[in-house]
Amino acid sequence: MSSLSYKDNPGETSTYGEDAFPPTASVFRSNDDNASTATSRRRKICCCLPRPKSRRGVWMLRAVFAFGLLLMAVIGVAVYLGMQNSSSTPRNVGPLISSEEMDRYLRQAVGANELENRDSYTSLAYRWMLQNPFSLQEFRMRVEDRVLQRYALACLYYATYRVNNDWLRYNQGLLDAQPQDIFAWTESQGWLVYANECDWYGITCNQFGYVTSLDLGSNELTGEIPPQLQYLSHGLEFLNIEGNYAYNVHPHFLGKLTNLKYLYMKSSLFESDGIPLVFAALTNLEEFDCSHTMFHGPLREDIFENMAQLRYLEISGNQVNGTLPQSLISLPNLKYFYADSVGLTGNLEFLQDMSALVETWLDRNPTLTGTLPTVLGPQLESLSLTRNNITSSIPNEWGSHSKLKHLWLYSNYLYGSIPHSFRKLSQLQTFAIEDNLFTGNVEHMCTDLSISEFQVDCEMDCSCCSCCGLECTGERD
Incomplete structure (x- = not known):
């Protein structure tokens, strides 16, 4: 299979992600919070006990106090572990996939060249995969699909988290910027930290474990949306990547996401000669917003021919400089259509x-x-x-x-x-x-x-x- 790897500017060494791997940030309540709760409970216990009248009473008081401390410690540990293991879906159930098996699946699917360039986001994603095995019994999905799903999401993180691109270099003055000088994701809770990718920010999965929704709109993604996103094609129906700084020229891989029903790309840095022809394969689309991108050029007749389910279309801000194709005009379910400042001609x-x-x-x-x-x-x-x-x-x-x-x-x-x-x-x-x-x-x-x-x-x-x-x-x- 051909390699999908990407290197930002040939000959240049890029750092992907946040120091290659993200810190394992604590997502639980701090010990200070638990200490405060414990102190409050101790006060309640002490104030309710009668004043001791003998040595026996003192020992009884001490025993009750010690029992209270022990009880609070047990409760605190239980709460901490419960928070640590809380999840909308089960995790680490049953045997884990071996790193050897993951390596085999990845090499068969994407090829060795994509995985072994140590300066690339694909290599970082590959190494993260090997260090973070998943349960084989967690979801009812094919193992190879789960491997590629996690790999695609890891690639997305490493390719768009504090990564420079040509647009940022020349439009935001970040020509020689270091990763710490580039935008971080606005929200990244759980990404590459939680064991279950279905718990990561912006992700929704179905009952089988397939990602059905990826909502990262206005989240300050940079770099480039990686073509490995196409590995989510089995389940992905909703994709929102609008309002980000990721710069893509000819994003043909989006045409591989044939189960998409909702695609939002508004105010993002996608460049192409018109809407890419491969989008004609997105025959399940119901809502499509590519306004204010850089899809400048005529609307091709065959793009909309098979989009019979399309009900919402916005192309505003892109220079069409021509007439609407008959295939768009004839869409049977198109209820909402916006074409502001596109250079429409004719009547x-x-x-x-x-x-x-x-x-x-x-x-x-x-x-x-x-x-x-x-x-x-x-x-x-x-x-x-x-x-x-x-x-x-x-x-x-x-x-x-x-x-x-x-x-x-x-x-x-x-x-x-x-x-x-x-x-x-x-x-x-x-x-x-x-x-x-x-x-x-x-x-x-x-x-x-x-x-x-x-x-x-x-x-x-x-x-x-x-x-x-x-x-x-x-x-x-």
């Missing part, structure tokens, strides 16, 4: 074909031109088309979309008056149309509707509006 006719939409925001796309479509999806509740280049009047037919609650159309080139049919939009809460070319009277909306945010052009007659013209837009900016 808005595609909105007529997105029949399942409940909410879509397509703001700040100045190359989006043409007119407002006559027909909208029957389920649409929230529509935002601000700061585009749309030249149109508002279609009278929009007044029949009874589910509309929020409508933002400000900062375009819209003109004319507001259709009287809008008085039928009884659920309308937000109507922001300022910084356009509208004229006329909207008192019919004041009479028939109760709109909490009502913003229009100053040339319009409106007794119930919140503000008008640039006064409204200025508040937003």
Whole structure:
């Protein structure tokens, strides 16, 4: 099998992890806490005893006092051991896997080259594995799957905990930074310390022991998300790595996680020519947020062809600079779609074909031109088309979309008056149309509707509006 090892800058020696292996930090209550509890209990015992009237009474007092101390010591030890062994899942049950067996599984799966480069995160993960055997009876999962699962997670830790990368070097001034100068994970409780990886921060497992959820969003991961993450493909359904500093170019390994239902990558440093084509294999996705990454480039037709379960998609902040592919427009279950500041071109006719939409925001796309479509999806509740280049009047037919609650159309080139049919939009809460070319009277909306945010052009007659013209837009900016 081909090696998946990674070395940050060839020829450079990198230190991965926190001094290679993390300190075994205490996760239990301190002895001072136990001492305080014991002192309190002693006071209660002593204050409740009668004053001794003879030598026999003194010895009885001493015996009771000694028994109390012994009892507290036993309770303290029991509490300490209980905390030490507490876990949501059993650990160290039955025989442990041998280091020889782990070594054999790893060499068969990933190859010797990946494991033996002592300067790499893979070697650190490998050595940690050999020093931390696990129970063969702890979970009902294949031994080789458990080996690769633990190896993948150890690789993730060593590859992203206080590890430099090109983005940090040149954008954060960390050109010659030492590991201690680089961000540490915000939260790392249990990682490489607890025996059971299902107890580590951000991890959820199913009853068989497979990792189903990995939630490390906004946790200051650095370095590079390692390709070994693909070894979690058996069970992983939820992956949140948004808001971190790990820098990846062409993260093709994510396409191997074919059981994913939820993938959140927002505001992270992933770079590719558009959304990587391998993401087409993620046919079980229900929610996908890759906004404000560095996926700059056209949306390919075949990426969305088989994502029939997708209901939430956000691509805002990535330079698409083109039209939406028909495969995306035709997604049967897409309810929430956000494409703010992506350089969309063409017109808005595609909105007529997105029949399942409940909410879509397509703001700040100045190359989006043409007119407002006559027909909208029957389920649409929230529509935002601000700061585009749309030249149109508002279609009278929009007044029949009874589910509309929020409508933002400000900062375009819209003109004319507001259709009287809008008085039928009884659920309308937000109507922001300022910084356009509208004229006329909207008192019919004041009479028939109760709109909490009502913003229009100053040339319009409106007794119930919140503000008008640039006064409204200025508040937003």
